[in-house]
Amino acid sequence: MIPQQWTPPCGSQCTQKYAALMQIPWRVFCKKGCDADSDTWEDCIVACSEICYKDPVLKDRQWSAYIDRSPGAASYSEECFHACISGCGYKFEVESEEVKKVKPKRPPPPLPKPQPPPRAKTPMQSPSEDVPTTSA
Numbered sequence: 001m002i003p004q005q006w007t008p009p010c011g012s013q014c015t016q017k018y019a020a021l022m023q024i025p026w027r028v029f030c031k032k033g034c035d036a037d038s039d040t041w042e043d044c045i046v047a048c049s050e051i052c053y054k055d056p057v058l059k060d061r062q063w064s065a066y067i068d069r070s071p072g073a074a075s076y077s078e079e080c081f082h083a084c085i086s087g088c089g090y091k092f093e094v095e096s097e098e099v100k101k102v103k104p105k106r107p108p109p110p111l112p113k114p115q116p117p118p119r120a121k122t123p124m125q126s127p128s129e130d131v132p133t134t135s136a
Contacts, residue, residue, distance in 0.1 A: 010034035010090040017086060026083035033087020041092045048084035049104050052077045078104070
C-alpha cells in the first residue's frame with residue numbers, strides 16, 4: 001500500500017490545501033469537515049458551525065459573553081468555519097465557488113457597551129493659592 005492510499009481522498013485534499021506549517025489548525029478543521037457524521041451538505045454546514053462556534057455562556061442575559069471554541073480573535077472562528085466547510089465541500093464534491101459562498105448562520109456578537117464620556121478636568125489652580133510660601 002502506498003502512502004496516498006493510507007488517507008481518504010478528502011483528507012488528502014485538506015492536506016494539500018493547508019500544506020503550510022502555519023496552517024496546521026485549519027488542516028485539522030478541514031479534516032473534521034471531511035469526517036463529520038453528516039449525510040448531506042446542509043447537515044455538514046451545521047456541524048461545522050457547532051465545531052467552530054459556541055453559543056452564549058448564559059442565555060437571555062445582556063452581559064453574557066460569546067466565546068470561541070478556541071481562544072483568540074473573533075476571526076479564528078470564521079477561519080475554522082471556512083476550513084471545515086472546505087472539508088465538507090471535498091466530502092460532498094461541491095464546487096469551490098459554492099463552498100466560498102457559505103456563511104455561518106450565527107447571530108451577530110453582542111455590541112460592546114458604550115463607554116461613559118471622560119470627565120472634564122478642572123483647571124489647575126496656581127500653587128500660590130494652595131501652598132503657603134515658606135523660605136528655607
